Amino acid sequence: MLSEVLLVSAPGKVILHGEHAVVHGKVALAVALNLRTFLRLQPHSSGKVDLSLPNIGIKRSWDVARLQLLDTSFLAPEALSPTCVCLFACETEQGDVTAPTPEQVEKLKEVAGLPDDCAVTKRLAVLTFLYLYLSIFRKQRWTKEDLELINKWAFQGERVIHGNPSGVDNAVSTWGGALRYQQGKIASLKRPPALQILLTNTRVPRSTKALVAGVRNRLLKFPEIVAPLLTSIDAISLECERVLGEMGEAPALEQYHVLEELIDMNQHHLNALGVGHASLDQLCQVTRAHGLHSKLTGAGGGGCGITLLKPGLEQPEVEATKQALTSCGFDCWETSVGAPGVSVHSATSLESRVRQALDGL
Structure with missing residues (x-):
């Protein structure tokens, strides 16, 4: 369980070339941007899981006990701790990374408790959070294997939102830099210029x-x-x-x-x-x-x-x-372009920067 405030971040990405063609087995070139999304994790003992996505106006809270009533196929109970869960450094008990079934998506819609007129962007963001939260739990250190697992889980989040994504977005946000992507195979570009x-x-x-x-x-x-x-x-x-x-x-x-x-x-x-x-x-x-x-x-x-x-x-x-x-x-x-991939930051050194960014929204 998380014992202190933690900040993690991942870069945005753009595709230089290969949009849509990559879905059909062609090469895509993707680069990480020096524009980052920050995730602030803070433990508490209220028995609730809180989610705040200020950029799209989402602020929701769920009882952990209610989440535990969901089908246990999502994962073991230890995944459910009363805190915001790190969506990046994680693994299932078996190390399996799976896409949500239609039945699971329907259950997520029920527990999300969103109004019928909720915008699609907000609805998909909440469903993705809940699915990943119920499927993973936090680890302390990131090895190469951890990053591979981060990338796989991020891809499943992409599938919730986009249906049949290429895998480029999650890969470049995980690994950073500049990547060549084709049919699931990723290679870093050698010494790309800082465009x-x-x-x-x-x-x-x-x-x-x-x-x-x-x-x-x-x-x-x-x-x-x-x-x-x-x-x-x-x-x-x-x-x-x-x-x-x-x-x-x-x-x-x-x-x-x-x-x-x-x-x-x-x-x-x-x-x-x-x-x-x-x-x-x-x-x-x-x-x-x-x-x-x-x-x-x-x-x-x-x-x-x-x-x-x-x-x-x-x-x-x-x-x-x-x-x-x-x-x-x-x-x-x-x-x-060419920013580093998913990173852990010191909460004390970046807390003020994140607050300033949020205040400017």
Whole structure:
């Protein structure tokens, strides 16, 4: 059982190339962002499990005794301690990592106690928390095997939310850095440059599950058209991997130009797959007016896009671009890629930083 306040964090991620194609066995390149999500764990003796997700307005509490009445197939009773559970460093008694059954999901919906008009994003977040909480318990140290287990459990959380995810998101947030992902096999990119980017949230909600299904349906309907698109996206990923491997610590401007060309081509391919959106087109147009190149990242259909910042770009021009994007109603952050993966922090050193971040929401 947790004996003191603990802070853990994991980085955000973006996919440079390979969206949707990765679901069909192609290569994806994913990088961890220097933008992190923090989880604060605090023990208490109230007999309740509390969950607070301030970014999406969730604050819930459950009696441990009530949770113990659920089907024991979730896990042994020692998983149920009156505290917020660490969702990362964990293992089942048998070390098994399994997806929730439809029956378990229905039971989770009952115990969640959410109103019928609760937003889908909030509902899925709560169901994912409850499933992971009932399936895992905390360990004290993280070995390589622990990280592999963290990655597997995070993937099951992704399945609750997205249905049939590729596994890229959980992998890069667990391991950090820059990864090459294909058919479940993960390899770190060798000495990738610390690229500076803009991450822009169009604030247009979308369903990853629906978008993935849409691409699959388009592939079935037009195999001779869509299959070559997926192969071409794969080639873009491989070419980007090659260029990143050659850039080193002193990349040439010409290499950035190649990365920009790849960004443009991939964005057109993703539009052809049917996962573009008017908001993403607007994002690309705004940044193009400032001489920058952008593409969607992730599922598309809204969501987020990334913009590559070339070296030597003056800060006033970066700020002007950010302001133009903000004027469109988007949220925009300037950040870099290649952050470390899931980490444990000292509660005393980071408590004030987390509070400041939460106060600014």
